[in-house]
Amino acid sequence: MALVRVAHPLRIQGVLTPGDINNFPLTQAKRGDRLCIVAINAEGDMTRRLKKMGLVVGVELEVLSHNPSGSKIVAVENHNIGLESNPAKNIIVSSITTVRDSS
Numbered sequence: 001m002a003l004v005r006v007a008h009p010l011r012i013q014g015v016l017t018p019g020d021i022n023n024f025p026l027t028q029a030k031r032g033d034r035l036c037i038v039a040i041n042a043e044g045d046m047t048r049r050l051k052k053m054g055l056v057v058g059v060e061l062e063v064l065s066h067n068p069s070g071s072k073i074v075a076v077e078n079h080n081i082g083l084e085s086n087p088a089k090n091i092i093v094s095s096i097t098t099v100r101d102s103s
Contacts, residue, residue: 026063026083026091027070033063035093042090050091053081060096 023038037059054076065073070085
């Protein structure tokens with residue numbers, strides 16, 4: 001049996017609709033969670049800083065560390081990025097799901 005990644009339907013569009021209950025702010029993620037960014041609710045300087053760090057819609061990341069205040073350390077590709085709670089709460093993510101292929 002092989003593992004097949006199920007792509008999140010919003011991964012390409014980066015658009016949230018009212019029924020997207022599986023999406024949540026990065027501040028709610030736990031250590032070890034593998035996530036995909038589905039939206040960024042920020043403008044101006046914060047958006048530019050996040051983009052410069054490689055945090056854009058469609059990027060997969062893993063939570064390496066979290067603080068009860070909401071700050072996180074995440075791994076994106078070969079980089080570790082520290083985020084305070086304010087930018088982290090504006091990054092909307094969805095869990096990456098895997099299912100077993102029956103073939």
